[in-house]
Amino acid sequence: MQHQHLPIFPLGAVLFPGAIMPLHIFEERYRRMLEATRNEDPAFAISLVEYGDDADEEGKPSGVGTACSIAGISPRSDGRSDIVVTGAFRVRISDVDWSRGYAVADIAPLDDVIRDQDAVTALYRRMQYRFAQYLAALELLVQEKLPKLQPSDDPAHGAWVIAETLTxxxxxxxxxxxxxxVDERLEEIHRLLRRELALLIHTGAIGSTIDFPGRRKSIN
Known part of the structure; x- marks a missing residue:
C-alpha cells in the first residue's frame, strides 16, 4: 500500500491493530470528518495526542498511529454519533494539515519486520504460556470466569492481543x-507481561494453583 492522505483523530488513547474502540463523536469538526470518511476503508487514523513546546494548546498527533475501519455507527438525533472502530494497521504520520478544521496527514503503512524468525517463534511460545498463567491468575483474583482469549499462532498478530489485555x-x-x-515489540510485551503477572501474584493470587490442560501448576 502506498502513501495516502487520511484524516487523523488525535486522542488521549492508543489503538492497537485488531483492537476495537468505541468513540463518541460530538465536536462539529469531527462530525464533518465522520461524514466525509464513513464510507471509506480505512476511515481515519487514531493517534495519541502529544503536548510540548512545538505543539499548540490542542496538542499534535504522534508520529505513529493506527489506521482504523468503522465497524458500526449509531447516529443521534442531535447530530452526535456513537461509533465503534477496529484497528487495521500501523501508520507513520507526517505533514499534518489542519485547514479543514480537523487534521489530515500523509500516512505510510508500517510493515511488521521480523529480523530473527526462530528467536521470535521461540519467544512467542514462552509468551503464550505465560499469558495463560496471567489469565488464570486474573480469574483467581476476580473470582469469575473471563472470556476465552486465544492469541493467534502468528506472533505479529498474537502480540497485539496480549498487549491489549494487559493494564x-x-x-x-x-x-x-x-x-x-516484531522482535523488539515481543521483547517489550514479554517484559510487561512478566511485570503484570508478578503484580497479580503479589495482589492476591500468590500460592494459588492454576489449571492447565492435563495438570495443575503453581504460579509461584
Missing part, C-alpha cells in the same frame, strides 16, 4: 506501537 500506561502502549520490528 498498561498510555505511554507504554504508544511505545509498543512504535517499535520498528
Amino acid at each position: 498498561l500506561h498510555t505511554w507504554e502502549r504508544q511505545q509498543v506501537l512504535e517499535f520498528a520490528t
